Amino acid sequence: MSEPILTLVVDGLQVSGLASETILKVARENDIAIPTLCWLEGLSSLGACRLCMVEIEGSPKLHPACVTPIQEGMVVATRSERLHRYRKAIVELLFSERNHICAVCVANGHCELQDLAVQLGVDHIRFPGRSPQLAVDASHARFVLDHNRCVLCMRCVRVCGEIEGAHTWDVKNRGIRSLIVADFETPWGLSETCTGCGKCVQVCPTGALFEKGRPVAETHKKRPFLPYLMANRAREHR
């Protein structure tokens, strides 16, 4: 039996999708842009960053579009005054949590966090910066991990586990003390599981993971490699 096709309304537009598809997927297919940060095409959805929250008619709470499956007759709003306010606050909190100094960042001009801030009109950070003292791991021959610029989106953790199959990265501790770690908190360059493929560096939305030897603002990441790689793998399987 083939999968049922459901119809719903997103931002006043009549759209349809397969029952297993998420609101985000259907919206994207119909050129309706929903801001995202932790979500990346080709990786499992986490629903961690809460930027893709949308309103669903009949429900008082907000729902993360990247992990909410569509339903027949659903009426979704992807923009509203409330959503804009919340999204802006999320981005400001991300900025205040670590040390995001765009002017001296390798990813300046090519950073998804910076793009989101521009998109949402963030011109001030209303929250006091926590300015934590965090380490920079430059022990790898080709790459660097700078915790000061990490937003804990877990893209690196997922791409390493799901696509590369090495699972070099994971998160240690919890809450405000969370940090990305390799193996047993091993310096990256000494990690025995890391294959040096660099996928984590390419999917990182900020300048937290970057290639050595690139001056400020010259890190261009090749994020679209992922769907391409997945498509090629699917073809090989067939």
Added chain:
Amino acid sequence: MPTSAPPHPSGENRPWRSVDQAMQRHDYRPDALIETLHAAQDAFGYLDGETLAYIAAKLRLPPAKVFGVATFYNHFSHKPKGEHTLVVCTGTACHVKGTDRVLAWVRDRYGLLPGETTADNRLSLVEVRCVGACALAPVILTDGDVIGKRGVEETTAVIEEWLHHAP
């Protein structure tokens, strides 16, 4: 699995047997991880890198995964503990009921910050975020005994009393 070979237990006098038994009971399934970490902590008192590497290799889990889980839970300790352990809950209810003041008192009285052990190895202080007994706030655990529903001063008196009488 690109992990290093596990340090062979026979070369050491560590009581690996209970850890091995825990893993065996679960058929060395990866989801036996938390159970195994409990067994290891019960056997050794804390989890060091060698223990984690051993468990990761035996359960065929990525090292980072094991390290992530072991550091996520406050229950797991990564340093040897003192003779006695005081656990202070800093969950929302306990915080509101004054466990921040209990922690400040412990800092002044014993010079201890959460995660530390006194120089004479007598007392370890552990901070946990919610023991799941919010109705008893403020909650502390003295060597595993739950003490709650007391004011800050009464709580600190209980701690002094307990340490005084403890062997």
